[in-house]
Amino acid sequence: MAKRIQFSRHGGPEVLEYLDYKAAEPGPQEVRVRNRAIGLNFIDTYYRSGLYAPPALPSGLGNEGAGEVEALGSEVRHLKVGDRVAYATGPLGAYGELHVLPASHLVRLPDSIGFEQAAALMLKGLTVQYLLRQTYAVQPGQTILWHAAAGGVGLLACQWARALGVQLIGTVSSAEKAALAKAHGAWATIDYSRENVPARVLELTGGAKCPVVYDSVGKDTWEMSLDCVAPRGLLVSFGNASGAVSGVNLGILAQKGSLYVTRPTLGHYASPAERLQAMADELFALAAGDQLRVDIGQRFALADAAKAHEALSSRQTTGSTILLP
Template sequence: MAKRIQFSAHGGPEVLQYQDFTPQDPADGEVQVENQAIGINFIDTYVRSGLYAPPSLPSGLGTEAAGIIVKTGSGVKGLKMGDRVVYAQSALGAYSQIHNVLQDKVALLPDAISFEQAAASFLKGLTVYYLLRQTYEIRPNEIFLFHAAAGGVGRIACQWAKALGAKMIGTVGTAEKAELARQAGAWETINYREENVPERVAALTGGKKVSVVYDSVGKSTWEASLDSLHRRGLMVSFGNSSGPVTGVNLGILNLKGSLFVTRPALNGYVTNREELALASNELFSMIASGAIKIDVPASQKFPLAEATRAHQALESRQTQGSLLLIP
């Protein structure tokens, strides 16, 4: 027997249930991982609430964790029992002591990186990788705008941007979060509660504005993001923390300067083992070199049984960086 989190109805954090289950043996091409640390991501709240509905209910939750392979299915190559691994694109159910994962979704974890570092950074780090390196390749000295700069993804983006020699303008909601973003490597910050974002972007760029905006907030920042772009700029909408962007009149892209918009996701960029290896190796190199530092405060580590409390903390917007569940 093992423990996992399940939910039988969509709703708030209170729908999450801590339950016993009997793990099944891994199927062909799968490995069974004994999780040591589990990543909590904002997309998990979308699945729980029903915005991104799972195939059926009851359902497990979570797609990211780090741990040790304890069993392998037939046909598995390049992975064995005892290997330290991390994954971020599993089937739902990573909020669990034991989870079966397709071998193509698993990356070997270097000894220099702890399970907690890996679980706190893998999905977020791979997200920053595809955003800054593939959706739009950020160049040295380039100025760009990144919303929610003090969040889990945002703080990794601050550090990665600095390592690339770029100038990231990060939006935040408090002075404390502004300081955190600057410490992580943001070139400048904008407090969206007190400042007009497009006006500040224009001031910081000498009126030129930016080529690209990365926006995980969604509904509440849509207009401000478009207004921060210069002619033929790219709006990268990759999240909905304030609600989804709906009812968009495409004519607005014309009026604001023949703008481009994309709605990317990791699953569109990391689709096989080769792409996962390329992305994870670059991320691990950044962490191992110290260019990206991953440190989860004790107050943001929760026992697996307290997933409800962890989700309440995440949605309170009072957390800083990554949150973890510890089995």
């Protein structure tokens, strides 16, 4: 029997259970992976709390991990038992010693990238890739705003923006997190706990505001973010750390400068498999070339997933957090 985390009802971290389970045999186009490291992400808390609905209850949790191929479906040709692989696009169930998932969701892991590094890097790194390179293709010399710049995704965004010649303004909640973001490449930071974010953006951009704002916070920063977007610019809302944005009057977009808004997800960008592998190859190349460094701020045993969720939700974490089976 293997071990995994599952939940039978929605709620806080206390609903997470550490249980025995029998891993399924892979279907014709599936692979069973023995996880060596598992990524923890804010989206996991959304499924646990009920903000996002899992396919059924009880449910496994987690979309991201890295390990070795243990078994193959009959139609899988591009992988073999023992291959080092990583994944970040589900299905749910990564919080386990074993995980069965479609072969098309796996990418080959180069020898230069370790399992812990991959588990900390895949979902966050692919997210930054599609946001900076596809949702809005940022250009050298532009100044952009990124909320929660000292988080796992934010620190990667700081580095990737610097590699692209982009000036990233990052919002943070403390002087310590401001220093961390700057050390990772942020051009400037704004401490939202004591500074007016739109006013500081105006100062930093000479009144021009930003052509694009990236917001993973959601409800608490929605209008603030709109006030930082230049006329005809884009607000990219890609998370709900403070709760979902709701009750939006589209007329506000006209009032604030004929703005655009998008709510993208990784799954719509990382498909088909060839595109996913290409995105991962770009990510791994930057990581191998030291342009992109992932900081693993916390490691928890898989059995302590509830404690990891408590730390993440209370903003006690920096960088990435991983679970170890």
